[in-house]
Amino acid sequence: MKQMGSLVRTIVFFTFFWLSVLILLPLGVLLFVLSLLGLKSFTDWVLIHLASWWAQGVIWGTGAQVTVEGLEHIPPRSGLCFIGNHPGDFDVILALAYIPRRFGFIAKKEVLFLPFVNLWVLLLGGLFIDRKNIAKGKRAIEQGAERIKKGASMIIFPEGTRSRGRGILPFKAGAFKLATLANAPIVPLVIHGSYSVWEETGLIQSVPVHLKFLHPIETAPLDAEARRALPKQVEALIREELDQLAG
Known part of the structure; x- marks a missing residue:
C-alpha cells in the first residue's frame, strides 16, 4: 500500500512538473522579447522571481526538507x-x-534536446x-566568461556529470576558466542529499537536503600557479563539507 501511494504521488508530481514548465513557457518568451525591447532590468527581476517561485513549488511537491546556509556569502552585484x-x-x-540572483547554467549539450527545458x-x-x-x-x-565580465552570474558543475550517489567525482579544470577568464x-x-529525492529509487521521497554556499574565492589576484591549483582547492573544500554533512 505504501509503495502504491508513493507511485501515485510520483505520477502526480511529474504531471504537475511538466505541465507547469509548459504553461509558464509563453510568459518566459514574452519576458525575453520585452528584454530585447529595453526592459531588461524589469524582465530580469520578474524572471528570477518566477523561476524561484516555480522551483520552490516543485520542492514543496517533493516534501524535501531543505536546509540552506551561507546565502550571505553571495555578492549582491558584479559578475x-x-x-x-x-x-x-x-x-x-x-x-x-x-x-x-538571476544566473545562467552551463548545461551539457544533451539538454538542448529536452523539449521546453532547453528553452528555459x-x-x-x-x-x-559539448x-x-x-x-x-x-x-x-569563453561566452560564459564574457557574460560574467558584463556583470552576470553563471553556474557550472565541474564534475561534468551527475555523481548519482557515488560521492564527489574529480573536478575538471576547464570549468574553472569560466571564472578565471x-x-x-x-x-x-555544496549540495548534499539531492540524489535521493527521486533518482535513487525512481519515486518521490521526502528526504533531508542540504545546500551550502561557501566564502567567495577571488580569482583576479591569483597568479598562474594559484589558478592551476583552483580545481583541487575548491574540490577539497566541497569534499570536506560533504564529509561533515554525511557524518
Whole structure:
C-alpha cells in the first residue's frame, strides 16, 4: 500500500512538473522579447522571481526538507561564478529556488534536446557545452566568461556529470576558466542529499537536503600557479563539507 501511494504521488508530481514548465513557457518568451525591447532590468527581476517561485513549488511537491546556509556569502552585484558538486537532477531546482540572483547554467549539450527545458535554459541566460568537442566546449566557456565580465552570474558543475550517489567525482579544470577568464569570484556550492529525492529509487521521497554556499574565492589576484591549483582547492573544500554533512 505504501509503495502504491508513493507511485501515485510520483505520477502526480511529474504531471504537475511538466505541465507547469509548459504553461509558464509563453510568459518566459514574452519576458525575453520585452528584454530585447529595453526592459531588461524589469524582465530580469520578474524572471528570477518566477523561476524561484516555480522551483520552490516543485520542492514543496517533493516534501524535501531543505536546509540552506551561507546565502550571505553571495555578492549582491558584479559578475561571479557558482561552482558546485552535482549529485542529481534536483540540483537545478535547488539553485533556481535559493540563489537570489538571476544566473545562467552551463548545461551539457544533451539538454538542448529536452523539449521546453532547453528553452528555459536559454531564457535564463544559459549556454550549452559539448563535452566531447574541445573547441566547442572552449567557446561555450569563453561566452560564459564574457557574460560574467558584463556583470552576470553563471553556474557550472565541474564534475561534468551527475555523481548519482557515488560521492564527489574529480573536478575538471576547464570549468574553472569560466571564472578565471573573467577575473571573477568563485562561490563554491555544496549540495548534499539531492540524489535521493527521486533518482535513487525512481519515486518521490521526502528526504533531508542540504545546500551550502561557501566564502567567495577571488580569482583576479591569483597568479598562474594559484589558478592551476583552483580545481583541487575548491574540490577539497566541497569534499570536506560533504564529509561533515554525511557524518
